[in-house]
Structure formats: structure tokens, C-alpha cells
Amino acid sequence: MRCLLIFLCSSILSFSAWADYQLTPKKIAENTWLLEGSTENFNFENGGNIVNAAFIVTDTGVVVIDTGPSLAYGKALRAAIATVTDKPVIQVLLTHHHPDHVLGNQAFADVPIAALAGSKQLLQEQGNHMAENMYRVVGDWMRGTEVLLPSQLVEAGVLTIGGHPLQLLSLTGHTGADLVILDQRTGVLFAGDLVFYQRALATPNTPGLAAWLADIDTLEKLPWTLIVPGHGPLASDAQPFVQMRDYLTWLDSALREAAQTGMDMNQVLRLPIPERFAQVSLTRYELIRTVSHLYPLYEKQQWQRLDQD
Amino acid sequence: MNTRIIYALALTLTSCWAHAVEGDPQPSVMWEYFHQRLLDNADFVFDEAVKVSVPPFAEDARQVPIEVDARALPGKVERVMIWAELNPIPQVLTLYPSAELEKFLAVRIRVEQATPIRAALLMDDGIWHVGSARVEAAGGGCSAPSVVRAQEGWEDHLGEIFGARFKAGDNSRLRLSVSHPMDNGLVDSIPEFYVNQAELRDRSGAVLARIDLFSAVSENPTLTLGIKGHPETQLWLRDNNGNEFTADIP
Numbered sequence: 383m384r385c386l387l388i389f390l391c392s393s394i395l396s397f398s399a400w401a402d403y404q405l406t407p408k409k410i411a412e413n414t415w416l417l418e419g420s421t422e423n424f425n426f427e428n429g430g431n432i433v434n435a436a437f438i439v440t441d442t443g444v445v446v447i448d449t450g451p452s453l454a455y456g457k458a459l460r461a462a463i464a465t466v467t468d469k470p471v472i473q474v475l476l477t478h479h480h481p482d483h484v485l486g487n488q489a490f491a492d493v494p495i496a497a498l499a500g501s502k503q504l505l506q507e508q509g510n511h512m513a514e515n516m517y518r519v520v521g522d523w524m525r526g527t528e529v530l531l532p533s534q535l536v537e538a539g540v541l542t543i544g545g546h547p548l549q550l551l552s553l554t555g556h557t558g559a560d561l562v563i564l565d566q567r568t569g570v571l572f573a574g575d576l577v578f579y580q581r582a583l584a585t586p587n588t589p590g591l592a593a594w595l596a597d598i599d600t601l602e603k604l605p606w607t608l609i610v611p612g613h614g615p616l617a618s619d620a621q622p623f624v625q626m627r628d629y630l631t632w633l634d635s636a637l638r639e640a641a642q643t644g645m646d647m648n649q650v651l652r653l654p655i656p657e658r659f660a661q662v663s664l665t666r667y668e669l670i671r672t673v674s675h676l677y678p679l680y681e682k683q684q685w686q687r688l689d690q691d
Numbered sequence: 692m693n694t695r696i697i698y699a700l701a702l703t704l705t706s707c708w709a710h711a712v713e714g715d716p717q718p719s720v721m722w723e724y725f726h727q728r729l730l731d732n733a734d735f736v737f738d739e740a741v742k743v744s745v746p747p748f749a750e751d752a753r754q755v756p757i758e759v760d761a762r763a764l765p766g767k768v769e770r771v772m773i774w775a776e777l778n779p780i781p782q783v784l785t786l787y788p789s790a791e792l793e794k795f796l797a798v799r800i801r802v803e804q805a806t807p808i809r810a811a812l813l814m815d816d817g818i819w820h821v822g823s824a825r826v827e828a829a830g831g832g833c834s835a836p837s838v839v840r841a842q843e844g845w846e847d848h849l850g851e852i853f854g855a856r857f858k859a860g861d862n863s864r865l866r867l868s869v870s871h872p873m874d875n876g877l878v879d880s881i882p883e884f885y886v887n888q889a890e891l892r893d894r895s896g897a898v899l900a901r902i903d904l905f906s907a908v909s910e911n912p913t914l915t916l917g918i919k920g921h922p923e924t925q926l927w928l929r930d931n932n933g934n935e936f937t938a939d940i941p
Contacts, residue, residue, distance in 0.1 A: 518829055644857025644864040646797035646915045647756035648744040674750035681913075682853065685866065688926070688938035689852040 403431050403455050405462040410616055411568040411608055413439045413546070415466060417450075417459065421581035421614055421663045424451075424482075429523030430516060431455060433482040436572060436610055437463055438565060440544025443472030446493075447563060447572050449486030451516060453527040456486025473543060475550075476532060477574030477612065478557045479505035480586075481512040487530035497532035498552055500559025504587065505531055536561065549604075555594030556612075557587040562601065569607030576601060579614030579622040580661060582668035583629065585675045591634040598626050625662070632656060633672065641680040647673050717807035717823040721776045729772055729782070730811060734818045740764040741822025743810045752832025754799045754909045757783070759810040759822065761794035762917075767815040768794060775907060777806035779833055780875055782905040791899045793862055793917030799909040801832035801875070836879065839872040839910045850936035852926060863921050865891070865940055868913045869928060875906035886912060886936075888929040893922060 407415035419433040430451030437459075438445045444463055449456045463471060474490045476497040477483055484505060487495055497505075509529035517524045538552040551562040556575045563572040575584070576597050588594055602623045609617045640650045651673045655665045711718030712726075714737050726732060744758040757773065767790065773783040783800050794812070805827045811819045839845050854867035869886060876883040889902040900916065918924070928936040 515829060644855070644859065644866055644915075646758055646866070646913075647799070648746070648758035648797065651746055652744075670746050670748070671750045674746070674754065678754075678913075681866070681868075685853040685855050685868065687851065688854055688867075688940055689850060689936055690939065 403429060403450075403458040405431075405455075405458045407437070407462050407466055409466075410436075410610070411565075411570050414565065414568055414570050415439070415463075416610060416616060417462065418615065419482075419613065423664055423667060424516070424519040426521050426523075428520070429455070430482055430485075430520045432613060434610055434612060434614075435459055435483075435486075437471075438543075438546055439467045439469055440472075440546045442544035443470045445473045445475065445543055445546070445548070446471055446490065447475050448477055448483040448574075449474060449490055449495075451482040451485050451520070452524050453486065453488045454523055454525070456489025459486060460489050475536070475548075475561065475563060476501060477561050477563075477572065478559060479508065480557065480575065480584075481509075481516050483575070483612070484509075485513060485516065485524075485527050485529070487532075488526075488528060491530060494534045495530070495532045496534040496536045498537070498559040498561050499535050501557070501561065502532045502535065504557060504559060505529065540566070551600070551604075553597040553600065554589055555597035556583075558589050560597070564604050564606060566605075569605065570610060571601065571604060571606035571608065572610045573601060573612065573622075575612035577609060577611040577614075577622050577626055579609075579611040579617060579625060581613045581663050582659075582665040583626070584668055585672045588675070590679070591630050591676070595627065595630050595634075598623055598630070629659060629662065632659075633669075637673075637677055637680045638683075641677070641684045644684075647677055650677055715823070717776075717809075717825050719776050719807045721781075721807075725774060725776065725781070725809070729774065730819050733813075735811065735821055736818055738764065738820035738822065741810055741812055741820050743808055743822040743824040745808055745824045745826040747827060749802055749826050749828035749832065752803070752828045752830060753801050753835050753838070755802050755826055755828070755832065756797060756799050757808055757810075757824075758797040758915075759795070761810075761812055761820070761822065764794060764812065764814070764820060768792075768812050769815060770813040771796070772811045772813075773798070773809065775800060775802055775806045775808050778803050778907055779877060780905060780907040783907045784905060785903040787901040789899045791893075791919050791922075793919060795864075795915075795917035797913075797915035799913050800907050801835075801909055802826060802828045802830070803833040804828055804830040833875060833907070834877050837872050837874065837881070837910060839870070840874075840881075845870075845872065850928070850934060852928075852936060852938035854938070854940060856921070856924075856940050858921060859917070861920065863918050865916045865918055865924065866913075867915075867926060867938070867940070868911055869936060870911055871930065873906055873908055873910045873912060884930065884932060886928050886930045889914075890927045891916065891918075892925045892927060894925070896925075899924065 474495040547566040549564040740763040771786040851870040874884040885906040891900040
């Protein structure tokens with residue numbers, strides 16, 4: 383009897399655990415599909431589906447861009463692909479090493495998974511720690527998820543797959559190793575997390591906001607027709623670039639001025655956020671994180687060596 | 692049977708004893724313990740005039756910024772104690788300020804888990820005025836490998852002091868950071884090695900503030916102090932291995 387109860391309970395639990403991500407691919411251009419995540423933070427309800435993944439159905443097979451936050455997401459993504467094409471998945475491209483973009487890799491273990499060399503190294507160094515944290519913040523959605531490193535490295539250049547010439551750019555602003563993909567056939571720009579739109583940008587591995595601003599300039603000059611941000615809604619105008627530049631510039635000057643006036647961290651994370659960013663989600667949350675990541679660098683610029691040696 | 696009753700009784704008693712105290716803005720089973728151990732069971736009041744600020748969550752559990760602002764509290768401060776209630780190394784610092792100091796300080800600490808943070812100011816009325824805050828944390832800040840020690844040649848930079856004095860109206864804010872691993876003895880069999888004494892002195896050498904530091908303080912300790920006027924000062928530090936470091940703050 384007890385066994386039966388345990389069996390029933392566990393089967394109910396495991397059933398609800400796979401409460402699925404309800405991924406519905408949206409066609410955004412010729413052969414090109416988007417799975418848009420929410421602009422919330424990770425939580426137990428969204429299972430980490432706060433990210434944009436995409437795929438291109440080329441003549442020879444499907445190219446997947448980012449695999450999502452969990453094994454379950456990766457599986458759901460693969461199932462969603464199967465609802466729009468019979469063609470096999472033949473290539474995965476990872477934009478960068480952050481957990482919400484790569485922890486679905488296991489569902490694509492039979493496919494070449496490519497990333498920049500820097501992304502592979504960062505995932506090797508930080509992956510397990512990031513995955514552990516994901517278990518903490520989204521819970522059972524992560525069941526069975528483990529870090530699977532990329533099996534292939536890519537560099538800047540053009541990679542043509544099934545009639546789609548994909549221009550690959552190797553940039554640094556968000557994590558130090560950020561892959562951007564411009565499909566020269568459709569003009570769709572898969573910007574990865576170099577572009578957050580209507581969602582505050584995250585800075586855990588950025589080499590600095592100046593490098594990020596330079597990358598935004600590089601991206602804007604490309605011959606794109608459609609921007610797929612790493613987080614936030616699709617755009618056919620330059621608005622995501624405008625917002626990123628505005629936000630990065632504000633953040634940079636706010637941190638610099640705070641350091642110049644001798645503020646400690648708690649004062650900085652209480653700073654007012656300009657009204658014009660009101661529609662951008664999670665600004666306060668990300669400011670708190672950014673102060674931890676970057677403020678020490680701004681402080682150092684204002685300090686002198688004082689010891690007598 | 693009897694044993695069971697005794698167990699039950701013991702459990703009830705312990706749980707009563709471990710109850711959070713009434714009026715505590717950050718109810719914690721450890722309050723009584725620290726009231727006894729650190730404040731010597733002396734009179735205290737939870738006082739909103741002692742504002743303790745921390746981020747709502749620790750993005751980096753090895754560097755959690757704490758700010759204590761009691762400028763709204765009248766009277767003279769005899770002593771300030773800061774601790775992180777659920778830390779393996781709870782005590783952060785004890786400050787003995789002179790009248791030249793403002794009732795403002797900031798420091799960065801390590802936390803091992805989500806915890807209430809307390810700042811208690813012993814005022815000249817003999818009462819501890821206690822401010823509280825709580826920081827969420829995934830944890831591991833106290834047992835994480837040292838960032839300093841991972842850097843090649845860190846020994847060459849030991850004791851380098853960086854900082855500046857910033858004008859804040861009639862007063863000044865001193866911001867100071869010293870290169871030191873602040874080993875707390877909880878990581879990789881590395882014994883305790885941390886700065887445990889500090890003094891802020893005026894140009895004549897008179898002590899403006901004495902601080903006892905504990906190894907809950909982060910690596911490369913960062914300290915912010917408020918001081919009246921715009922004086923030039925000196926900082927003196929000593930670690931538990933006897934190394935002394937000094938700096939002039941113009």
C-alpha cells in the first residue's frame with residue numbers, strides 16, 4: 383500500500399515536473415523561427431524561460447541558436463522544432479556561456495554544438511557553479527540538467543549552411559566572448575546578450591561598459607533588417623541599440639560620478655534610476671548586481687596609493 | 692518512556708530559549724546568544740535611528756557591502772559592534788570612536804548563508820542601540836577559495852593601501868582599501884591570516900578611532916569612515932602575523 387502511494391505521488395510529481403515550457407515557435411523571417419522568453423527574472427514559475435532561442439530551417443537541416451536554461455527546455459525546443467519541420471537539427475550555435483543560453487545542450491548531444499573558444503573556457507570554469515545556482519532559483523525544472531561543453535569551436539567569419547551564409551562576429555562586451563550571428567540571406571541579426579531590450583542588461587562577466595558600447599556601434603553598422611535580442615522583444619528598427627546605448631552610458635556615468643563623490647556600494651545601489659527607463663524591467667535588480675561586479679573598478683580609478691613603502 | 696518525556700521537555704525548553712526576542716525587526720534565534728556573548732547581557736533597544744543597509748541579496752557572498760548610518764542618533768558613541776548573526780565567523784568589527792568621528796561607516800564582509808546583520812552602538816547612556824538588516828545569499832562566501840591568493844605574486848602587494856578622502860559638506864568621508872587575503876581559516880587548510888587591528892590617527896598621532904577587525908571582513912578589506920571637518924589623517928594596520936602597514940591620507 384505504502385509502495386503504491388509512493389509510486390502514485392512520485393509519478394504525479396514527475397508528471398508535474400515536466401509541466402512544459404509551452405514553447406511555440408514564431409516565424410519571424412524566411413525559414414527563421416523565434417522562441418521568445420519573458421523579461422522576468424528566473425523563478426519557479428517560468429523555469430528559467432527568460433531567454434530568446436531561435437532556429438533556422440536551412441536546405442540541409444536546422445541550425446539552432448542557443449539551447450535554453452535546462453535539459454527540459456532543450457527537449458521542448460527540439461519538440462517545437464519538429465512541429466514546423468521534418469528536417470534534422472544539424473548544428474547548434476551558442477552565443478555565450480551563460481546558463482540560460484547553454485544548459486539545454488544535453489538535448490542536442492547528438493549534434494555539433496559550436497561556440498567561441500572563450501565561451502567554452504568560461505563554461506568549463508563557471509558552468510557547474512552557474513548550474514547549481516539555477517537549481518536553486520528555478521527548482522525542479524532543472525531536473526537532470528548538467529553542463530555539456532561545446533563540441534566544436536567557431537571563429538569570426540562566414541559559415542554557410544544549407545543556403546544561409548551566416549556571418550559570425552566575435553565580440554566581447556557582455557561576457558568577454560560573445561558570438562553574434564547575422565544571417566546574410568534574411569538580414570536577421572541574432573545579437574545574443576549584447577542586446578537586452580526592455581530588460582535591464584546583466585554584467586557578471588563584462589570586460590567593461592566601454593567595450594560593450596563599442597560592440598553596440600559595431601552591431602548597428604551591420605546590414606540587418608531584424609534584431610533578435612538575447613532578452614526582450616524582436617525589433618525591426620534600431621530602438622534596441624538606442625536603448626542599450628542610452629542605458630550603458632547612464633550606467634557608466636552614474637558609477638563614475640558615485641566613485642568621484644566617495645560613495646560606498648549601498649549608496650550606489652540606491653541611486654535613482656531615470657524615469658525614461660521605467661519600461662525596462664529589472665533595472666533595480668540588475669543595478670544591484672552591477673554595483674557588485676563593476677563598482678570596485680570605478681572606485682580604484684578614484685583612489686591613490688597611500689602607504690609608505 | 693521516561694527518556695522520551697525528558698527529550699520532549701528538553702526540546703520544548705530549548706525551543707523556548709531559542710525564540711526570537713520581541714520587537715526584533717529581524718527575528719533570529721541567535722539574538723539571545725549574541726546579546727549575552729557580545730553585549731554582555733547589557734540593556735539594549737532596537738533603534739530605527741541606527742540604519743543598517745545591505746543589498747537585498749548577495750550578488751557576491753565574498754564581498755557583501757554593509758553600511759551603518761546612525762547620524763540621526765543623538766549622543767556620544769562609546770563603541771560599535773557589527774556582526775552577521777548566522778555566519779561561522781559572526782563578528783565583523785568593533786570600533787572605538789573618538790568625538791571626531793561621524794556616526795557613519797561602511798565595510799564589506801563575507802557571508803556563508805542568508806543572515807541578519809546587526810550593528811550595535813553603545814551610547815553614553817549605557818544602552819546598546821541596535822540596528823538590523825537581512826541579506827539573502829546563496830552562500831559559500833566564507834568557504835570560497837581566495838581570489839587574492841589566486842593572483843600570481845600577491846605577496847608582493849601585501850599591505851598596499853589605496854584610498855582617498857572625499858569632501859561631504861562640512862565633513863569628510865575616508866575610503867580605504869588594503870591588499871590582504873584576510874584568510875579566515877575555513878579554506879584549504881590555510882591558517883588564519885588577517886588584519887585584526889586598525890587605528891586612524893591625526894597628524895600628531897592622537898587616535899581618532901581604534902578598530903578590532905575579524906576575519907568575516909572580506910579580502911582586500913574596504914572601509915569607509917565619516918570624519919568631522921577635513922583633516923589629514925594616518926592609518927595604521929596590523930595583521931595577526933605582526934605585519935604592520937601605515938598610510939597617510941591627505
